[in-house]
Amino acid sequence: MTQASPKVWLDRQHCRELLHQMIRIRRFEEKCAELYTQEKIRGFLHLYIGEEAVAVGVMQALLPEDAIVATYREHGHALVRGVPAGSIMAEMYGKQEGCSRGRGGSMHLFDAARRFYGGNAIVGGGMPVATGLALADAMMARKQVTACFFGEGAAAEGEFHESMNLAALWRLPVLFVCENNLYAMGTALELSESQTDISAKAAAYNMQAEAVDGMNVVEVEAAARRAVAAIRETGAPYFLECRTYRFRAHSMYDPQLYRDKAEVERWTGRGPIKRFTEWALEAGEIRQADIDEIEKLVAEEVAGAVAFAEAGTFEPVADLARDVGAERRP
Amino acid sequence: MTQASPKVWLDRQHCRELLHQMIRIRRFEEKCAELYTQEKIRGFLHLYIGEEAVAVGVMQALLPEDAIVATYREHGHALVRGVPAGSIMAEMYGKQEGCSRGRGGSMHLFDAARRFYGGNAIVGGGMPVATGLALADAMMARKQVTACFFGEGAAAEGEFHESMNLAALWRLPVLFVCENNLYAMGTALELSESQTDISAKAAAYNMQAEAVDGMNVVEVEAAARRAVAAIRETGAPYFLECRTYRFRAHSMYDPQLYRDKAEVERWTGRGPIKRFTEWALEAGEIRQADIDEIEKLVAEEVAGAVAFAEAGTFEPVADLARDVGAERRP
Amino acid sequence: MTVMSYRDAVRGAIREAMQSDPRVFLMGEDVGHYGGCYAVSKGLLEEFGPERIRDTPLSESGFTGAGIGAAMGGLRPIVEIMTCNFSLLALDQIMNNAATIRHMSGGQFNVPVVIRMATGGGRQLGAQHSHSLEGWYAHIPGIRVLAPGTVADAGGMLAPALDDPDPVLIFENALLYNDTADVDWPASVDIDHAAVRREGTDISLITYGGSLGKTLAAADQLAAEGISAEVLDLRVLRPLDEDAILATVARTRRCVIVDEGWQSGSISAEIMARIIEKGFWYLDAPLARVCSKEVPIPYAHHLEEAALPSITGIVEACRAVLGR
Amino acid sequence: MTVMSYRDAVRGAIREAMQSDPRVFLMGEDVGHYGGCYAVSKGLLEEFGPERIRDTPLSESGFTGAGIGAAMGGLRPIVEIMTCNFSLLALDQIMNNAATIRHMSGGQFNVPVVIRMATGGGRQLGAQHSHSLEGWYAHIPGIRVLAPGTVADAGGMLAPALDDPDPVLIFENALLYNDTADVDWPASVDIDHAAVRREGTDISLITYGGSLGKTLAAADQLAAEGISAEVLDLRVLRPLDEDAILATVARTRRCVIVDEGWQSGSISAEIMARIIEKGFWYLDAPLARVCSKEVPIPYAHHLEEAALPSITGIVEACRAVLGR
């Protein structure tokens, strides 16, 4: 449940909510992987498994009027933001009931009602757009925040640099969320950045910046709440680096030659769902029965999403050229 | 005289040399401005007047085998590097005796013999090229340095960011020289950078960085020598921000609405030639007779350059398509 | 009727748009304190303030993308890229975002941004500052490309471009800024149709933007030789007004296309293709075109002149097509 | 003769170039540790080490420009831009530096860089990952543009491209990487001429790259209908082999051009223009072309298929031109 508070209230209900959202992403994507091997889903499919705490934690701090710009690895963000699982699944099936009418696929989820501005498959390409959304908010004196997600690989791109500078220079309400999973495809961070502390880079734009453990959903949520509260108060941007790890391949084609199994196992050992569950059980904030119920709810939701996608229809080929431009111009 | 030493030896001869070079640039460009109003020179003409200490100081530290990449404001760099004044002037006349056969004009001076790689009129556009020249040196284990000049306005461009990161990441022997004259056309530094300390930006790439008074030729030379010595020793890049000021308009079209006369006067009052002359006279390193002789030599050189340009010839129109590609391919 | 320059017309159009719609703002390098690199926006900073006449850092991709985002966020940005030479740095934002988001999002989002830039050679600015890329941009689906060749179009195209729910690129040939004409003001033009600027019967000359003046001058010379040339100003390079192209060719049965882009792959090739596809049987002679030579545009005046389309070149091409 | 895939052919060509010339190196995103996003460079890191198989950060403009600089500094870089979709970020370096420096410097400097990139749609990658920009790049003077459509060309074009003193762009259609063929190895091809891939008498089909296979398949179908189609593979998109284009049209007097670029402003338009300018009197019928529909390429399979050139579409275009 979205709350406007700058503090995390870790009551039972909220713990359940955090866990529920993380498990939703996990199970949904496990299903996606399965459907990909069945060739129900095609194109590129980038899984977020292992990184769930980031989207779940950050999204807690956002209100419905805030905007989101994400990357091609955005199922998690869309799900937590409230884009219906069925419409996401249908999108990946290429059905017109999909959240982008089947035009976008996995990499291009859009949802105007949730101010979900995609789904951008050009690394760094969403950052100037997020900056512009925030510019509109600033110029129209709307107290909204634009959350912009991107990987640490994007930090080397010129568009990162230009966007960071513009947002800081013009004091625009952007929450930059760097999902630092240590690899850009097969390129390890130390092979792509002379300065591997990404939040230090951000600080060089005179932007408030902070790095958090992206495997800890509570820590992420707390930082995001601080950040969003600061943005709402000052109007200035904030940079949050979430240190995380991708458990799966970059996309479905990746043989993962660039990292060894032991490293992956080390990280999965401290996976966000595992850790949070252990802590919450220990702290008595949730019980096994809660988890079982969540898993049941999620299984139903995922099955429902698949059924929805399967039942969906294909847009008529005659409509191919629709929406290249407006149907009617003034 | 180019010396490989990391120290500045301020003997009489060297003082004379520094002054001579600065006055050469000044008088040459004053002539250019005159010729522009006479329409002998056309296109864009960007004068370096006020900034002479930077090119003169930095160039002292470079050896003939080093490379230079500059901008559209590069008459000074070309002159000090040894590109003959006549061939520069002829270039601006559009004559085939020009250093780029009249194809380039003021913004595109080139000279292969002096490893002078232009003359680039895209702000930031020379930076990746300089990085690549240094990459070639590094891969071929040549102990050469590439000096890359650019304005502070370039620091906002993505190409700046990408080049800085590549050079630092790969430890390439580039001397980045930021000529911070406080304005990019009419845009003041504080309107273009959230962090106005450009050398602090550079440090965020884990690159050694330093800011110096760009109106003091000795300080620039000393810093450049330190920097070049460090590069030759470590192979890693170095960033030198030279704080300076452009006394004239951005180009010949600029009505300078963006700054007031008083500001310009404050800066011209501490102009690099004026200050150095006063100091050197005081210190007894030069005498008025030296200055008079320098002025005489320079006047002759400039007159000779104009005469050379006037006497030059136009490339036949039939050669227009020459040098789009190699004449002969293997 | 009011006598004004092309520059004044653009400025007037910006002013009026800003006065009548608070969502409109102008951003780009040196649009504010400098007064615009071609003095187009001179005085506007004083009138509208630095929020709405927004100087940007040198960050073409960043601020063009920000314009796209701001448009999606409810504003009506006019993004000025100083010249099309620098727009290459913003191409990712233009092609991968502005042009695709409506389609890719299944029609949920649109990008009502206007991107203006100066274009063209002829001022001895050399190879990196003399591109004519408007015809090249016209390849991209999802954007509209305008090329005002007259003072009236310079003043009149901005308002409908801002009303357009989709991205519109406006290419202003820098050589035209000082042109003056007596125009109706406020200007009101459409941004869908080509316009016949001169009627004729022997041959059609199809052109736009910076080449319009040369083409009309060539038509004058041809008239003196007894050749009646019709001049069609495309005005809109994407989508092309195919009907108007076919109509003029149907009338004259002969056609020369004049265009400042490099010849291979220029928009003149596309116009030829359209005529061949749909107007082949109208033709009494091969088509011809007068474009820029395929070289980086050189600085030296005589070489630059030789590289760009010339009045003589147009006249000669017409004579050749007419077999005279 | 050796049976190998298009991918193996590119890899083999890179290996041989690196073995025989120490100045050659490969750089780009994920060429090393990942093994190349299309597995083209798999194994090369182990063989040549990280200096010469150089993984780059995500910085298309930066590393493409660095390739240009390294070429000017005496090396022979092969710059890999993962796909042409991302090459827009590097366009400033390509058009304003690589393509201009020789001319602009009066012939003093040249840029012997090879820039390879994957191109094309057909894999349900959506609007930002399905561009076919090779024909669009062919507009730029100062570069050579290659489009290997066969395994032999994929293997044979790299060496002459590296020998070329000027920038060469190679577009590898990603759908071809798994194609296999029995080829002469080491491959040796020229990078100046088009090639007739199938002889015929009734109509010429002109194509290249990823559309070659579809076009040959269409020619098979046409043969079954008693129509003899000649298939010309352009191979080199800049400079175009105009002689070969005119020769095939002179033989068949009819022509359809097949090209995966968006139709307006595609290279097919340029080919039509050349034929009209110099081969108009050969023609017995209007020219036609089969290109991509003018939409951002959609994800859904059936829509993507409808957007790209198809065998049926080619066959139908031929029938229409032949009036059957």
Ligand SMILES: Cc1ncc(C[n+]2csc(CCOP(=O)(O)OP(=O)(O)O)c2C)c(N)n1
């Ligand atoms: C401009 C651009 N270059 C290259 C690619 C190909 N590519 C897709 S994802 C990716 C790695 C991005 O890594 P990162 O930003 O760290 O995000 P992650 O995938 O790790 O979440 C690359 C190289 C692209 N999509 N866009």
Ligand SMILES: Cc1ncc(C[n+]2csc(CCOP(=O)(O)OP(=O)(O)O)c2C)c(N)n1
């Ligand atoms: C990419 C690009 N954008 C815009 C321009 C137009 N322009 C030329 S010089 C200049 C200002 C550059 O300022 P700075 O880098 O500080 O150098 P200075 O002129 O002060 O020496 C601008 C905006 C350009 N040449 N290239």
Ligand SMILES: [Mg+2]
């Ligand atoms: Mg990553």
Ligand SMILES: [Mg+2]
């Ligand atoms: Mg400056």
